[in-house]
Each structure stands twice: as structure tokens, then as C-alpha cells.
Amino acid sequence: MRRFVVLGHRATTSPEFSLDDLSGATGRLDILLRCINSSFFLSHSIRKDVEIHLILQGPPSPTKTIRFVGSELKYLNPDERSTAALIRSSLSQRAEGEKKTSPGIYMSSRKYSDVISLLAKDSQIYYLKEQGHDVRRLPSFEQDITFVLGDDRDLTPEEEQVLFEYDPIEVSLGPESLHADHCITIVHNELDRRLEKN
Template sequence: MKDFVIIGHKALTTGDFSLNDLPGSAGRMDILCRCVNSALFLSHGMRRDVNVHLILLGEPDPVKVIRFNGEKLKYLNPDERSSGSLIKKALEKDATPYETQSTPGVWIRRAGLEELLKEFGEASRDIYYLKEDGTDIREYTELATDAVFILGDHTGVTEAEEELIASMAKQTLNIGPLSLHSDHCMIIILNELDRKEA
């Protein structure tokens, strides 16, 4: 499996938001929805070897993680409203330290970046942090096809988060000379991995 972790600093942590106003009523949940779609959809199918972990840090009840698992996922269509609806249903569940499935392929739990990084580390997974001043992904020869990639939202990551990521990451990578949206970065990363696997 390939894993993407996206940190949503303002993403609402209850299901009390409008699907008609994901940017405003849900703390830029639209960004996370686009990331879900970019990581999971192909032209005529879905990537079954991808997990997307959305870390929700917004009000009123942080911190929660919603995981989309491509292998078991159902009821997701390639639009923001569809992924927003699945997130909304997940947030209606009580979040405990253990995963609770809300719909097929979607789980929620009370956890954060530190817990996720620790779990990936214990599983001996290669963790990569995406940042503009990292090593060019095309020049990095050790890229694992079952890696974990950490990305921020439109606000980037905080200094404390960056220190935590740096302490666990195998390498900081960049995907090109320009700063891109997180969902665009994910497509490029997956394309690089597709080429590597081919």
C-alpha cells in the first residue's frame, strides 16, 4: 500500500457543515476532498493500493483521523461533494482511539500526526516529507513504492509539525521547481511511482 497523510489545520471535526459550502462551512474541507479524489481515482477505475489519511485539526473537537482505503472503498464518486459526504458520515460517528468504520472503506478514530508517524515507523515504512527545498524526486533513487508521503494543506505545516516529521522522515522530497497544491502533488507522486513500478 501507498499512504498519503494530509494535515488539515482548519478542517471541521464534526459533521455539522454544508456539502454546498465545503470551503466556507467546513474549514477548507474542499482541499481534503480534492486530495482524496486525486489519490484514489484513475480514468476508468480506482487505485486499490492507496490509503489516504486526513488529519482534522479544526474546531470544535480536534484531533481526528479519517482514513480512506482504496481496496475496500465504495460509494465514492469523482467529485468533492461525494468525498465530502463520506467525511461527513464519518464525523457523525464517535471517534475513539480505535478505528470505527463509517461506510465501506472509510474509518475514523481519535489520533493525530504523532500517532500516525509512530505507527508507520513501527511498521518500518519509509516516510517522505514533501517540501519545496527537498531532494528532487526524480533524482532520488531509493524511493519505495509502498512509501508514506506527508503533505500539508493550504497553510503548510507548523514548526512543531515539521520538527516531528523531520525526526521520522527518511527523506524530504520535492516534485518540481514550483509550489503546487497538495492534490496536484499527489498525482505527480503517483505518476512517478507508476513509472517506477512499470
């Protein structure tokens, strides 16, 4: 399973946002929407072996974590607006523990540190960071892997500290500093190529 964890440092935790202004008053929720697209979409299908955890840390009621599970998703389309509507619908529901809000979409109040702690039990953690090891030069990848990345802001020193408790492998993707969704596309391409060789 390939997992992505994206930190939405100021992404809204209220469903009261307009679908007409997704890059404005949502705390850059638009970045997370594009990460969903690049996590799941193949040309004519959805990647089943993928999960993404969006950690929404903005006002008014942080943290909300929304988890998308590729093998269960039914109503996902590639455009930003319809994906935003799915998130809005999730945020409008009350969750005790983790609640399914739509096929393949789950919401909880899990904090970033809880999400990482849970995922680190089953998977090697990779930290996407410009100063990391070149992804193409890593000798191999485990079957179960989790990639952690920020939205348009890097992880804070505190967020990095949480990650460092789990011995993450720091990975870079190339010489340029890229948008989060573009990073996910490149990670997939590298892993697809490795799988093909095996």
C-alpha cells in the same frame, strides 16, 4: 502500499457543515476532498494499493483522523460533494479506537503524531517540501512509503519536529508551489513510471 498523510490544519471536526459551501466554513476541507480524488482515481478504476489519512485539526473537537483504504472502498465518486457527504457521515459517528464508518473509510481520534508513529513502523516517510530532493532524481523507492504534506499551509515547526524524529526523506516535485491534490497526482505518476520499469 502508497500512503498519503494530509494535515488539515483548521479542517472542521464537526458534521454540521453545508455541502453547499465546502470551501467556506469547513476550514478548507475542500482541499482534502480533492486529495482523496487524486489519491484514488484512475480513469476507469480505483487504486487499490493506496491509503490516505486526513488529519482534521479544526474546531470543535480536534483531532479526527479519517483513513480511506483503496482496496476496500465502495462508494467513492470523483466529485467533491459526494466525498464531503462521506466525511460528514463519518464525523457524525462516535468512535472508540478506530471505527469503520463506511466500506474502506475509518475514523479515529488519532493525533498527527500517533498517525506518523504508526506509519513509520512499516514504511519510509517522505516529506513533500519545496526545498527537498527532486523526486525524479531519487535513486529508488521502497515498497511501502508514506508521503506527508500540508493543506494550503505548510507544516508548523512543531509538526516538522514530529516528522524529523523518523528521518523523513524531503522531496520536491518541481519548480512551482502546488496544491496538495496536484502534488499527489505527480507523486503517483512518478511511482507509476518506476513500477513500469521494474
